[in-house]
Amino acid sequence: MSTTPLIQLAGVERVFHKxxxxxxxxxxVDLTIDHGEYVAIMGxxxxxxxxxxxxxxxxxxxxxxxxxxxxxxxEGLSDDDLARIRNRQIGFVFQSFDxxxxxxxxxxxxxxxxxxxxxxxxxRRRAAEVLARVGLGSRQDHRPNELSGGxxxxxxxxxxxxxxxxxxxxxEPTGNLDSATSEEIMEILDGLSRQGATVLLVTHEKEIAxxxxxxxxxxxxxxxxxxxxxGE
Amino acid sequence: MIFREALAISFSSMVSxxxxxxxxxxxIVFGVGAVIAMLSIGAGAEREALETISRLGLENVVVRxxxxxxxxxREIRTKSLGVSLRDAEAIRDAVPGILLVAPKVEIxxxxxxxxxxxxxxxxxxxxPEHASLVGLEIAEGRQLDARDMADHAQVALIGERLRQxxxxxxxxxxxxxxxxxxxxxxxxxxxxxxxxxxxxxxSIHSTSRSIYIPVTAALRKFxxxxxxxxxxxxxxxxxxxxxxxxxAAMIDNLLEHLHGGADDYExxxxxxxxxxxxxxxxxxxxxxxxxAGISLLVGGxxxxxxxxxxxxxxxxxxxxxxxxxxRRRDILIQFIxxxxxxATVGGLAGVLxxxxxxxxxxxxAGWTTLITPWxxxxxxxxxxxxxxxxxxYPARRAATLDPIESLRYER
Numbered sequence: 001m002s003t004t005p006l007i008q009l010a011g012v013e014r015v016f017h018k019x020x021x022x023x024x025x026x027x028x029v030d031l032t033i034d035h036g037e038y039v040a041i042m043g044x045x046x047x048x049x050x051x052x053x054x055x056x057x058x059x060x061x062x063x064x065x066x067x068x069x070x071x072x073x074x075e076g077l078s079d080d081d082l083a084r085i086r087n088r089q090i091g092f093v094f095q096s097f098d099x100x101x102x103x104x105x106x107x108x109x110x111x112x113x114x115x116x117x118x119x120x121x122x123x124r125r126r127a128a129e130v131l132a133r134v135g136l137g138s139r140q141d142h143r144p145n146e147l148s149g150g151x152x153x154x155x156x157x158x159x160x161x162x163x164x165x166x167x168x169x170x171x172e173p174t175g176n177l178d179s180a181t182s183e184e185i186m187e188i189l190d191g192l193s194r195q196g197a198t199v200l201l202v203t204h205e206k207e208i209a210x211x212x213x214x215x216x217x218x219x220x221x222x223x224x225x226x227x228x229x230x231g232e
Numbered sequence: 233m234i235f236r237e238a239l240a241i242s243f244s245s246m247v248s249x250x251x252x253x254x255x256x257x258x259x260i261v262f263g264v265g266a267v268i269a270m271l272s273i274g275a276g277a278e279r280e281a282l283e284t285i286s287r288l289g290l291e292n293v294v295v296r297x298x299x300x301x302x303x304x305x306r307e308i309r310t311k312s313l314g315v316s317l318r319d320a321e322a323i324r325d326a327v328p329g330i331l332l333v334a335p336k337v338e339i340x341x342x343x344x345x346x347x348x349x350x351x352x353x354x355x356x357x358x359x360p361e362h363a364s365l366v367g368l369e370i371a372e373g374r375q376l377d378a379r380d381m382a383d384h385a386q387v388a389l390i391g392e393r394l395r396q397x398x399x400x401x402x403x404x405x406x407x408x409x410x411x412x413x414x415x416x417x418x419x420x421x422x423x424x425x426x427x428x429x430x431x432x433x434x435s436i437h438s439t440s441r442s443i444y445i446p447v448t449a450a451l452r453k454f455x456x457x458x459x460x461x462x463x464x465x466x467x468x469x470x471x472x473x474x475x476x477x478x479x480a481a482m483i484d485n486l487l488e489h490l491h492g493g494a495d496d497y498e499x500x501x502x503x504x505x506x507x508x509x510x511x512x513x514x515x516x517x518x519x520x521x522x523x524a525g526i527s528l529l530v531g532g533x534x535x536x537x538x539x540x541x542x543x544x545x546x547x548x549x550x551x552x553x554x555x556x557x558x559r560r561r562d563i564l565i566q567f568i569x570x571x572x573x574x575a576t577v578g579g580l581a582g583v584l585x586x587x588x589x590x591x592x593x594x595x596x597a598g599w600t601t602l603i604t605p606w607x608x609x610x611x612x613x614x615x616x617x618x619x620x621x622x623x624x625y626p627a628r629r630a631a632t633l634d635p636i637e638s639l640r641y642e643r
Contacts, residue, residue: 059555059635080559087557098552098639102248114237115557159556 004071007033012065025051027221038193040212048221091160095172150181238569256538257578259531264582267524269589271607276600290473294500297461312494314461346409351397357450373420388416391440392424476503532618539626551638560631567627575619
C-alpha cells in the first residue's frame, strides 16, 4: 500500500448561508483515514456528520481547508471531475436505500457502470457478480418493491461495490431496518472490511458503531472524540 | 452509452406512465395530424387546380365571349358585334407563333331528327382546325375541310351513338338529318370509344353525342339572337406555352381595337392561371403553416409542462444518479432524450392521425387530398425540434439540481 493516506482533511470548514445567517456545519475538521480502515462517524443530528459525509463523498466541497483523496486535492475540481471521482472511487449506501423503483436488481446494481461507460453485457456480468456477493444472486430480475427492506439495502450495497471503489460510504445504513435485519447488513459491511475495503459508517447508534474499529464523534462541526475500539 | 441508456429509460418510463405519456403527446399528435391533414388538403386542391388548368391547355389562349345582360348587350352591340370569325382571322394574321386558331360556336338544338328517328345532341360549329386541336378521329367518311367552310356547306360530322340512334345499323354517310330548321348531310362519323372529355387540354363534350358542322354554315344558316356573340370561343393554339402572356397581350390589344373598346370578351391564359394558382397555393401554405406551427407550439408547451413535473417527481432519482457518478451533461441528455422520445412517438401517431383525417375528408367532403412525403417529413421534423427545444429547459433544471438537496428531497 502507498504511504499517502487515503483521506486527508486539513482545517475543513463548510459554511451554509441561510437568509443572511452563516451556519458553520463543519468548523475546522482535521482527519486522516488510511486504506482499509473501518470508521464510524457519530454524533447527534446537527453535529455536521451529514455534511462531513457529503464532503468525503465529493458531493460537496469545503468552504475552506483542504481535502485530498488518494493524494489528489479535491478543491478546484470541476463538477465533471467530482462526478468521475464519485463514480470510480466512492460507493454510497443510503439510509432509505435510494434505488430506482422502475429498474430491476441487475439494472440498479449496474447503475454506476452506466456512467463509467461500461458496455451493456459487461454491466450485466459485473452486476450479477456483486449481487451474488451480497446474497441476491437469485433475485436479479426483481424490482425494489418486490424486495424486503434488508434485500433492498443489500442491493444498495451491491450498487456501491460494483465499480470497485476505494471507499464505501454508508449513511445510517440500518436506520430503516429492524434489529435482526440490521445485523445482517452489518455482517456484510464487516465482511467487506475484512476483505480490505475502506468502510466509513455514519450512525448515531452505539451498537452499530461498535462494529467499526475506529470511532469519530462530532459535535457542532468539530471532532470531539477519535478513538480506536479495543477489540470486539 | 448515454443515448442508448437514455432512450431505454425514456421508453420504459413511457410504458409505466401510459396515461401521462399519451396526454403529454396529445398536443404533438394533434399538431402533426393537423399539419399533415391541412397540407394534404392543400396539395389536393393544388393538384385539382393544375388539372383544370392543364385541361385548358398550357399552349392555348382562349378568347371567350362574355355573357352579357340584355341591357348591357344592347349597349355594347352598337359598337361591337362580339367575338367573330373576323377576330379569328385577325389573330391568325397578326400574332406570331400561332400553330392554329380554332373558332367555335355552340348551337342550342331544340330538334335533332332524321327520317328514321329523333334524338338529342350537342351541336357545334367549328373550323377544320378543331379536329386537330382536340384530336377528333373519323371512323368513316371524311373530316370537315376548307371547302366546306368556303361553301357554307350544310354538312355534319356525327358521333357514334348519334349514328346508332338515328340510323340503327345502316351507314350514315350521305344521309340527312335536321337540326332545328336546317337540313345537314352526314359526311363523316366519329370514331367510337373516343369518350375523352379533353384532348391536349381543350375540353370537348363526349363526342359520341355531338354534331360538328362548319362554323361558317352555323353562323349563316341557323337563327340566332342578334344580341349574342357570333362565336362562343376562339382557341388560339401557340407553338410554346411560354408565349402565352405575350400573345395574350397582343390579342387583347388587337381585339380591343376591333371591338371598338367594348368589353364583350375575355381572355383565358392558362399559363397565367397557373401562376396565380401557385401564388394562392403559396399563401394558403403559409397561413396553414402558421396555424399548424401554433398547434405544434402548444404541443411543445405541453411537453415542457410534463417534463418539468417529471423533473420534480424524479428529483430523488436525479440525486441518486448524480451520487453514483452521472455528470450534469448525462442528466441533461437523459431528459432531452426523454422529451425527444415523447415527441417522436407523438409525431408518428400524429402522422397516422393526419393520414386518417385526410382520408376521412376525402370521403366525407369529396375533396381530393394528397399526402406528400415532404409534408410528413416537415411535420415530424418540426415536432422533433419542438420536442428537443421544449425538453431543454426542464432538462437544464434537472441537470443543475444540487445532488445533496436532491437526495434529501421528500416526495
